[in-house]
Amino acid sequence: xxxxxxxxxxxxxxxxxxxxxxxxxxxxxxxxxxxxxxxxxxxxxxxxxxxxxxxxxxxxxxxxxxxxxxxxxxxxxxxxxxxxxxxxxxxxxxxxxxxxxxxxxxxxxxxxxxxxxxxxxxxxxxxxxxxxxxxxxxxxxxxxxxxxxxxxxxxxxxxxxxxxxxxxxxxxxxxxxxxxxxxxxxxxxxxxxxxxxxxxxxxxxxxxxxxxxxxxxxxxxxxxxxxxxxxxxxxxxxxxxxxxxxxxxxxxxxxxxxxxxxxxxxxxxxxxxxxxxxxxxxxxxxx
Amino acid sequence: xxxxxxxxxxxxxxxxxxxxxxxxxxxxxxxxxxxxxxxxxxxxxxxxxxxxxxxxxxxxxxxxxxxxxxxxxxxxxxxxxxxxxxxxxxxxxxxxxxxxxxxxxxxxxxxxxxxxxxxxxxxxxxxxxxxxxxxxxxxxxxxxxxxxxxxxxxxxxxxxxxxxxxxxxxxxxxxxxxxxxxxxxxxxxxxxxxxxxxxxxxxxxxxxxxxxxxxxxxxxxxxxxxxxxxxxxxxxxxxxxxxxxxxxxxxxxxxxxxxxxxxxxxxxxxxxxxxxxxxxxxxxxxxxxxxxxxxxxxxxxxxxxxxxxxxxxxxxxxxxxxxxxxxxxxxxxxx
Numbered sequence: 054x055x056x057x058x059x060x061x062x063x064x065x066x067x068x069x070x071x072x073x074x075x076x077x078x079x080x081x082x083x084x085x086x087x088x089x090x091x092x093x094x095x096x097x098x099x100x101x102x103x104x105x106x107x108x109x110x111x112x113x114x115x116x117x118x119x120x121x122x123x124x125x126x127x128x129x130x131x132x133x134x135x136x137x138x139x140x141x142x143x144x145x146x147x148x149x150x151x152x153x154x155x156x157x158x159x160x161x162x163x164x165x166x167x168x169x170x171x172x173x174x175x176x177x178x179x180x181x182x183x184x185x186x187x188x189x190x191x192x193x194x195x196x197x198x199x200x201x202x203x204x205x206x207x208x209x210x211x212x213x214x215x216x217x218x219x220x221x222x223x224x225x226x227x228x229x230x231x232x233x234x235x236x237x238x239x240x241x242x243x244x245x246x247x248x249x250x251x252x253x254x255x256x257x258x259x260x261x262x263x264x265x266x267x268x269x270x271x272x273x274x275x276x277x278x279x280x281x282x283x284x285x286x287x288x289x290x291x292x293x294x295x296x297x298x299x300x301x302x303x304x305x306x307x308x309x310x311x312x313x314x315x316x317x318x319x320x321x322x323x324x325x326x327x328x329x330x331x332x333x334x335x336x337x338x339x340x
Numbered sequence: 341x342x343x344x345x346x347x348x349x350x351x352x353x354x355x356x357x358x359x360x361x362x363x364x365x366x367x368x369x370x371x372x373x374x375x376x377x378x379x380x381x382x383x384x385x386x387x388x389x390x391x392x393x394x395x396x397x398x399x400x401x402x403x404x405x406x407x408x409x410x411x412x413x414x415x416x417x418x419x420x421x422x423x424x425x426x427x428x429x430x431x432x433x434x435x436x437x438x439x440x441x442x443x444x445x446x447x448x449x450x451x452x453x454x455x456x457x458x459x460x461x462x463x464x465x466x467x468x469x470x471x472x473x474x475x476x477x478x479x480x481x482x483x484x485x486x487x488x489x490x491x492x493x494x495x496x497x498x499x500x501x502x503x504x505x506x507x508x509x510x511x512x513x514x515x516x517x518x519x520x521x522x523x524x525x526x527x528x529x530x531x532x533x534x535x536x537x538x539x540x541x542x543x544x545x546x547x548x549x550x551x552x553x554x555x556x557x558x559x560x561x562x563x564x565x566x567x568x569x570x571x572x573x574x575x576x577x578x579x580x581x582x583x584x585x586x587x588x589x590x591x592x593x594x595x596x597x598x599x600x601x602x603x604x605x606x607x608x609x610x611x612x613x614x615x616x617x618x619x620x621x622x623x624x625x626x627x628x629x630x631x632x633x634x635x636x637x638x639x640x641x642x643x644x645x646x647x648x649x650x651x652x653x654x655x656x657x658x659x660x661x662x663x664x665x666x667x668x669x670x671x672x673x674x675x
Contacts, residue, residue: 111523251550319598324599329528
């Protein structure tokens with residue numbers, strides 16, 4: 054358990070997200086009928102300052118919708134989100150308030166090929182964040198950019214580069230540096246290492262644990278990969294079809310999973326001596 | 341008996357009017373009924389190797405070396421022979437089923453096309469593919485045959501593609517990351533069906549993947565490719581205990597484990613290089629912790645050591661030291 058004295062970085066209570074899908078008229082002959090999907094169904098959790106929580110699940114589990122609500126890209130249908138003890142409101146949010154929220158929660162997306170502006174050098178990308186969020190003169194910004202690049206294992210040569218000149222791993226480092234630029238309380242990693250080659254993935258995972266030791270940042274780690282989650286999280290939340298099916302300390306959940314779905318996820322990971330087995334029920338799941 | 345023989349394969353592709361090296365040197369044999377996992381990171385040339393086997397290469401590709409299927413040269417085939425080869429001897433399963441199955445035709449039309457094309461009666465073809473769909477775990481087959489690809493999930497479509505590959509009764513399956521885009525439980529499901537069908541029919545398979553663990557679970561042998569060069573080939577059963585190339589050891593050590601947390605992952609320094617970026621020496625020289633001068637000047641040839649083939653100058657000397665623990669221990673000491 055996190056020390057009770059540690060203040061909560063994020064607290065989420067009974068969060069719900071319902072998407073309305075409108076069926077286009079004509080196809081199928083019927084009249085347009087609204088169909089709703091409950092992507093996130095009454096999910097609650099909290100992350101103490103400096104701790105790391107992993108949200109685990111397969112596609113359609115609602116884990117990415119949860120992340121998008123936490124960072125403010127999606128408005129919850131119901132429920133509360135508090136960051137640093139302050140309740141989020143969803144009406145009449147001005148640009149000043151948006152910027153303040155951005156300084157609290159930042160996100161690193163899965164695909165570093167589409168999450169960076171191709172017409173902006175790495176240095177300008179970081180400079181823009183600093184100008185937007187802080188009152189710093191040029192010299193201090195330059196200094197800070199150098200420090201940020203060093204923190205993620207890049208150097209000043211990379212500041213002049215455009216994303217197209219960088220490898221996938223380097224781009225993801227830039228995305229992490231950009232997120233760290235405004236010194237957030239919470240860093241959300243939405244499958245941030247999933248598209249990286251295994252040798253690069255290890256580097257970025259090591260980098261993320263270094264950053265946690267150096268700063269007091271909290272992680273909300275969204276992932277489908279239980280091996281990655283074991284490496285980076287203290288606690289774990291297993292989601293399926295929008296609901297939490299199991300939660301607890303990472304080591305406890307992965308060593309001794311209580312829920313059958315968590316057990317199935319673990320059993321499906323290739324490892325020495327493993328052999329793939331068809332699950333007679335799974336056709337119902339995938340259809 | 342040798343079914344497929346890839347001998348000193350090289351490949352150049354035209355990029356912006358210039359020839360760019362994609363594969364330097366790949367030599368690999370597959371026996372009848374044998375499964376070989378071709379493992380590597382992105383850009384290593386593993387997909388292009390499998391595409392060279394079926395001659396499905398981009399325009400302007402220049403192939404060197406030889407690919408022989410059952411004693412016949414694939415690069416030398418004329419259009420007619422190539423068509424027969426692709427429709428009877430070898431079948432390919434792609435990573436992204438959704439973009440390799442015609443979206444405007446039904447699943448039934450997609451599955452029976454190859455059989456009808458080669459002269460079988462439509463009704464017979466439907467019987468054949470219906471049975472195949474059942475064997476890969478798809479229920480309610482008549483309904484599925486009338487559906488369109490967008491009505492099926494990714495895991496379901498990938499099983500349709502496997503059924504299509506089996507339908508032509510090939511002798512060799514080429515599977516290019518067939519489960520990479522799928523959820524882990526769906527991957528286990530699809531791999532279980534693929535593995536059972538392949539073994540039951542005595543099919544040979546070249547399994548292209550970035551996942552060494554997955555390859556080791558379903559293949560007889562593992563071939564590791566780095567920057568367009570085959571660097572190690574070994575029995576799948578020994579891959580966890582005895583690897584001979586530092587890159588293979590690094591791949592094993594850098595992957596986190598779901599069963600225990602490492603104090604620090606043994607990351608291989610640097611980034612994966614493409615074939616056209618490497619110097620004349622060993623392809624792994626820039627990232628290898630065991631480099632000596634010879635590695636910088638001379639490209640190591642593949643040598644037979646025990647049951648493995650390895651392209652490393654120091655293989656004998658390092659044998660036994662390359663255990664995963666040792667690799668991570670060194671990395672920790674350095675950090």
